[in-house]
Amino acid sequence: MKKSSIIGLVAIAIAIAVIIATYSKSSSYSSFAEAKNVKSDIQIIGHLDKQKQMYYDARKDANYFSFYVRDTDKTVCKVILTAPKPQDFERSEQIVLTGHMEGNDFHATKILMKCPSKYKQDQVETTVSAKTSKI
Amino acid sequence: MNTGFNGEHLLPGQLGQLFIILSFTGALLAAICYYFATTEKNQLNNSWQRMGRIAFYINTASVVGIGVCLFYIIYNHLFEYHYAWEHSSKSLPVYYIISSYWEGQEGSFWLWCFWQAVLGNILIWKAKSWERPVMTVVSLSQVLLASMLLGVQIFGARIGSSPFILLREALDLKVSAPIFATRPDLYKNYLTYITDGNGLNPLLQNYWMVIHPPTLFLGFASMVVPFAYAIAGLWQKRYKEWVKPAISYALFAVMVLGTGVIMGSFWAYVSLNFGGFWAWDPVENAALIPWLTLIGGVHVMIVYKNTGHSFFTAMFLVLISFILVLYASFLTRSGVLGNTSVHSFTDEGMFWHLVVDVVLFLAIALVLVIVRWKELPISKKEEDTYSREFWMFVGAVFLALSCLQLVIVTSIPVWNSMFKTNIASPTNAVTLYNVFQAGFAVVVTLLVGTTQFLKYKKTDSTKVWIKAAVYFVLALAITALVVYVSGIYHIRVVFSLVMLGAVFAVLSNIRVLVDAFKGKIKLAGSAVAHIGFGLIMVGAVIAAGTSKVVSINNTGEDYGAAFDQRNDPKENILLYKNRPIKMGDYVVTYVGDSISMPNHYFKVDYKLMSADGKVKEEFMLKPNSQANSKMGLVSSPDTKHYLFHDLYTHVTMAPIRMDDEPQQAGAAHSEADDDKNYDAPVPHEVAIGDTIRFREGFMILTGLDKNAKVENIKLSGNDIAVGAQLKIFSNGRSYDAEPIFMIKDGRGFDFARKVDDAGLKLRFSRVLPDKGKVEITVYQQPESKKTFIVMKAIEFPYINFFWSGTIIMVIGFLLSIFRRNKELKTT
Numbered sequence: 001m002k003k004s005s006i007i008g009l010v011a012i013a014i015a016i017a018v019i020i021a022t023y024s025k026s027s028s029y030s031s032f033a034e035a036k037n038v039k040s041d042i043q044i045i046g047h048l049d050k051q052k053q054m055y056y057d058a059r060k061d062a063n064y065f066s067f068y069v070r071d072t073d074k075t076v077c078k079v080i081l082t083a084p085k086p087q088d089f090e091r092s093e094q095i096v097l098t099g100h101m102e103g104n105d106f107h108a109t110k111i112l113m114k115c116p117s118k119y120k121q122d123q124v125e126t127t128v129s130a131k132t133s134k135i
Numbered sequence: 136m137n138t139g140f141n142g143e144h145l146l147p148g149q150l151g152q153l154f155i156i157l158s159f160t161g162a163l164l165a166a167i168c169y170y171f172a173t174t175e176k177n178q179l180n181n182s183w184q185r186m187g188r189i190a191f192y193i194n195t196a197s198v199v200g201i202g203v204c205l206f207y208i209i210y211n212h213l214f215e216y217h218y219a220w221e222h223s224s225k226s227l228p229v230y231y232i233i234s235s236y237w238e239g240q241e242g243s244f245w246l247w248c249f250w251q252a253v254l255g256n257i258l259i260w261k262a263k264s265w266e267r268p269v270m271t272v273v274s275l276s277q278v279l280l281a282s283m284l285l286g287v288q289i290f291g292a293r294i295g296s297s298p299f300i301l302l303r304e305a306l307d308l309k310v311s312a313p314i315f316a317t318r319p320d321l322y323k324n325y326l327t328y329i330t331d332g333n334g335l336n337p338l339l340q341n342y343w344m345v346i347h348p349p350t351l352f353l354g355f356a357s358m359v360v361p362f363a364y365a366i367a368g369l370w371q372k373r374y375k376e377w378v379k380p381a382i383s384y385a386l387f388a389v390m391v392l393g394t395g396v397i398m399g400s401f402w403a404y405v406s407l408n409f410g411g412f413w414a415w416d417p418v419e420n421a422a423l424i425p426w427l428t429l430i431g432g433v434h435v436m437i438v439y440k441n442t443g444h445s446f447f448t449a450m451f452l453v454l455i456s457f458i459l460v461l462y463a464s465f466l467t468r469s470g471v472l473g474n475t476s477v478h479s480f481t482d483e484g485m486f487w488h489l490v491v492d493v494v495l496f497l498a499i500a501l502v503l504v505i506v507r508w509k510e511l512p513i514s515k516k517e518e519d520t521y522s523r524e525f526w527m528f529v530g531a532v533f534l535a536l537s538c539l540q541l542v543i544v545t546s547i548p549v550w551n552s553m554f555k556t557n558i559a560s561p562t563n564a565v566t567l568y569n570v571f572q573a574g575f576a577v578v579v580t581l582l583v584g585t586t587q588f589l590k591y592k593k594t595d596s597t598k599v600w601i602k603a604a605v606y607f608v609l610a611l612a613i614t615a616l617v618v619y620v621s622g623i624y625h626i627r628v629v630f631s632l633v634m635l636g637a638v639f640a641v642l643s644n645i646r647v648l649v650d651a652f653k654g655k656i657k658l659a660g661s662a663v664a665h666i667g668f669g670l671i672m673v674g675a676v677i678a679a680g681t682s683k684v685v686s687i688n689n690t691g692e693d694y695g696a697a698f699d700q701r702n703d704p705k706e707n708i709l710l711y712k713n714r715p716i717k718m719g720d721y722v723v724t725y726v727g728d729s730i731s732m733p734n735h736y737f738k739v740d741y742k743l744m745s746a747d748g749k750v751k752e753e754f755m756l757k758p759n760s761q762a763n764s765k766m767g768l769v770s771s772p773d774t775k776h777y778l779f780h781d782l783y784t785h786v787t788m789a790p791i792r793m794d795d796e797p798q799q800a801g802a803a804h805s806e807a808d809d810d811k812n813y814d815a816p817v818p819h820e821v822a823i824g825d826t827i828r829f830r831e832g833f834m835i836l837t838g839l840d841k842n843a844k845v846e847n848i849k850l851s852g853n854d855i856a857v858g859a860q861l862k863i864f865s866n867g868r869s870y871d872a873e874p875i876f877m878i879k880d881g882r883g884f885d886f887a888r889k890v891d892d893a894g895l896k897l898r899f900s901r902v903l904p905d906k907g908k909v910e911i912t913v914y915q916q917p918e919s920k921k922t923f924i925v926m927k928a929i930e931f932p933y934i935n936f937f938w939s940g941t942i943i944m945v946i947g948f949l950l951s952i953f954r955r956n957k958e959l960k961t962t
Contacts, residue, residue: 002517004445004528011532018540018571028557043559058788062688062925063705084707084788084925087770098562 032077035101041109044097046071048089056085069095069106079106086113140303142326143215148299151204152286154197155297158248159281161194166274173267173370184267188259191270194277195252201245201284205298209235214329217305218242218298224334230345235335237348240468240485241284241298246349248280250356258360265380268367269360272499276359279492283485293484302329337734337761337769343402347395351422354392355460358425360384361432362457362496365450369503374512378436378449383955385433385453389426390948396422397941406771408785410929411679412937415568417472420545421463427538429456431531438524441591444514445528452531454500459542461496465489471548523589530582537575544568569679573629580636580672583665584610587643606646610639617677621932626680633676641669657954664947667940674936685719685782685928707787710739712922713866713892714831720744724866725924726755727892734759737786737924741775758785758926780932788925813896813914820908829913832865832893836911843875845886854879857902859909865893874899874911887914894921 030042052068065085070076079097092113099108168187175183205218209232214220222235222242236242255273262269286297302308308325309315315322338344361381368377399419404412413419432452435445466472469486504511518525544567547560561567588594588603614635618624623631644665651659686708708718710725722742729736736757743752756773772785810816819827827834836859843858850856858873875886876899887898894916901910 003520003525004518007529007532011536014536015539018536019543021571022540022544022561022567023558029559041562043562058709058923058925061690061705062707062709062788082705087788 029072029096031071031073032075032101032106033073035106039100041098041100044069044071044106046095046097048092048095049076050090052076054085054089058084066105069097077106078104079108079111081108081111086111089113139323140215140326141324143301144211144213145215147204147207147213148216148301151201151208151299152297154200154204155281155284155286155299158194158197158201159278159285161190161197162274162277162281165190165194166271166278169267169271169274173271187267187270187274191252191255191259191274191277194274194281195256198245198248198252198281201298202249205236205242205245206232208299212332214332215302215326216298217300217302220302220329220332222333222335224332226331227335230342231335231340234339234344234348237352238335238339239298241296243348243352244280244283245298246352247356248277248284250349250353251277251280251359254356254360258363262380265364265367265377268370269363272363272366273359276363276496279495283488295488296485338406338771341402341406343398343405347398347402350391350398351395354388354395354422355425355464357384357388357391358429358457358460361388361429361453362500365453366499366503369450369507372507372510374446374507374510378440379959381453382433382436382440383952383959385429385436386948386952386955389429389433390945390952392422392426392429393948394941394945396426397938401938404783405774408770408772408787410772410783410785410927411682411931412934413675413679415565417545418467420541421467424463424538424541424545425456425459427534427541428452428459431534431538432456434527434534435531438527442518442522442524443512444516444518444524445531446511447513448528448531450504450511452535454504458493458497458500459538461489461493462542465493466545466549471552519593521589521594523586523591523594526582526586526589530579530586533575533578533582537572537579540571540575541568570627570629573627573633573676576672577629577632577636580633580640580669583668584636584639584643587647587662587665603643606643607639610635610642613642614638617673621677622681623676630676630680633672637669637672637676641666641673644669660947660950660952660954662947663950664944667942667944667947670936670940670943672940674933674938674940678931678934678937681932683930683932685721685930686926687719707925707927710924710926712894713868715742715866717744718928719930723928729757734761735789737789737926739784739924739926741782756782756784760786760789776935778935780930781934782928782930784926784928786924786926790922809896810914812916812920814917816898816912816914818900818910818912820903820906820910822908827911827913829865829895829915831915832863834861834863834897836860836909837862839909840873843873843877845875845877848877848879850877850879853881857899857909859897859899859911861897861911863890863893863895865895868892872897876900876902876909 029045030038031044035042035044046069049068049070054065054067056065062084063082065081065083067079067081067089068076069079079099094113096112097106097108098110098112099106101107165187168183168190172181172183172187207213208216209219209223210229212219212223212225218239218241222238223232227235237246251273255270255277258269258273259266283295284297285295286300287294303325309322312325312328315325321328361384364377364381364384368374396419399422400412403409403414429452432449435449435452438445439449469489471486518528544561544564547558550556551558584606585603588599588606590599614631617634617638618631623634644662647658647662648666651657651662684706686706688705688708708716708723710716710723712725712727715722715724720743722744724740724742725737726740727738729738736759739756739758741752741754741756742750745751754775756775758771758773760770770786772783774784775782817829821827821836823836823838825836827836838860840858840860841855843856845856854877856875856877858875861872861874863870863872870890870893872888872890872895874888874897877884877886883901885899887896889896896914898912898914899909900912903910
């Protein structure tokens, strides 16, 4: 067999490995109920529960922000983010949370918000991470 | 249809729309003419070619015309046009009008169109015998791009999106302002109510945003040229010849696209607040993907030119690169990315249009390859294992693989919409990308180093291998040192391996460069480009791998054990105005604000302290926020650049007002209300020279001013006004204040003075002549009323390797282009 064919086969093997590795690491969007049974970080799509209180007081702790999110199963859960409250958070429509459950609270490491812009039909999205990304 | 609206300027839009139609038909005509020119049996007959040229010139002129009309509209603030209303405003400086061109999809398509037209003209001028088939492909691509701007209704579907659509056509004004529905007389004059546009997104108001998009789009546009040559080669059965002229264009494309990508990365680093220079955002990936494949393509094209091997790989990579450009444009513009990207791209009804664009060119490439498959000059001979061409081929394969990983992960939303699944993108995408891409980078950089020791065809001198081994050992030693000093060993091993590969690549290419100076000057280009690439890797690994949050802050309130257990470092620090806080090796103080609308700058003073408590260095950083009511609050960092590291600071939270909120009614509220902003007042009886202490400092009564004056109040007869001259020392600063006590018409008044920076209000409340003292009442602001900011600071070590590597790489590409062009002329 030609060497380039061997390399070709190796390439295909790596490609398959990449695909498998990618899909084994990815999951579907989850819910708070499922999150209770999982230790690792998961992603949840939900909406801010505007009836319940948001809490952030920079003077007490600049890195503690809590709020309530209603997920797609209509479960409401308290979410804690170790970062300042993102600006315009109240205006967010949809929130994608990344994090895990600790007791009855969901500890988010990253949140991605979609806010309707005041004038545009377009949606404006922002993301906030508690931790600066590390490689 | 235009009757009945006052004040509209319809001419520039109609002219622009005419140019759009003209550019579309021009491109279509050019494509058809060039097609017949190519298939013409009698190649001496150039009537089709002449017509094709004229049609393309018409297209070029119309594209320029579109640009001029759009500029006229934006420059003259003709807000009856949706594009001007949505992307510009009256206060926008002229140089940002250029940026507002590419804030919208239409403007960026126009930019692409423009560059492709420029490239087409260069090809007409330079391509000679290749002109006909190559221009057929370029014109066809131009047809597709021009159609994106059409904005006309065909069979009930809108084709493309025109930048000249009127505001009242784009939005239903009667819905957004119901008064227009009931009062046609007002609707007629709707323009008088539209006084200003939405303005440009504040993040785009940056000088990098003036030059980054044109560079990027020139890069995208130039990818069509090597593609067109490859198609032309297949079509005209000139399998071997197309590679030579295509190499220069491919080099140009990767040089420009690479520069554009890094410019975008630099823009993100200096003006976005995600805290880094690369975030693997789908939009970044979309630009990187075709770059990787064409870089691979350039290498195997050179292999094919020199040895006749790797024909298929070269052709495949060149073809796929352009398809991936189109695919990238589909990803970022169709709205398919949805939940995964922070960039706000929405579907503007062009989803299927963009799909057609990708599928059409993919089909052309596929069909031609299949039809010509048997004739392709795929070498039956095997490459020697110790030959440069074999390992260059392997390197290209790995570049393609790294690209594949990017495509697969970035496209998750596409798979979701195709297969109706609901897969979330990886929870820790950045780590996933970093690890995978680092793995590929190890192989690629090691190959970049190794192949420099190999020769084409066959290398059999053991001397060469000994040399290579010496360089490798040297690279090992240097890497060990770098890894130890920079602390990369704290992170995954694969990053240390990237460092090894990168150092090896730099060293072995320095050797080539030295040879180049000794006389083999044509080798200089690739050597310089490779050194640049190696440095980029070195910089990226150290800067991203060992960046350190300086503003670690674990002082917060106790929110219960569960919360503390996580032990996550809390990365944001609270700064009260004028109160210094120790942060890492620095003492930082938030000293004030400077506002130049729409920017609100927070002045943060940094003092670098030495071990013995002396100030080694002092500087000021001014991160800013724009409280833009239309876009929300937007923060931009400020960075102190050193030669070997950067200190990056950005404000994560600050209580500031939106730009359209009214000023707080400061003048109107009464004294009693004002006092609520302070703790309970404390009176002090003092004589001249006495000191009054307060929470954050002290003040001295330095004297009494018997001739104090109060504005607008005239004194007469027995009236007196006395000022208490106070010198205040707080947090290392000093202030002067002079509260006044006054007797007028037999009654006592006093006029308080505020020292906002020290959080004080001072009253000269009484005179005590019998004691020889005066009474000064001190009001102090409680913590909760003090202004503060929350900020984050990150240190990026050695990031300058990343930027300087880019510049070096671009120089290398330039040298290579000169060399390949020279070769074209001599052969």
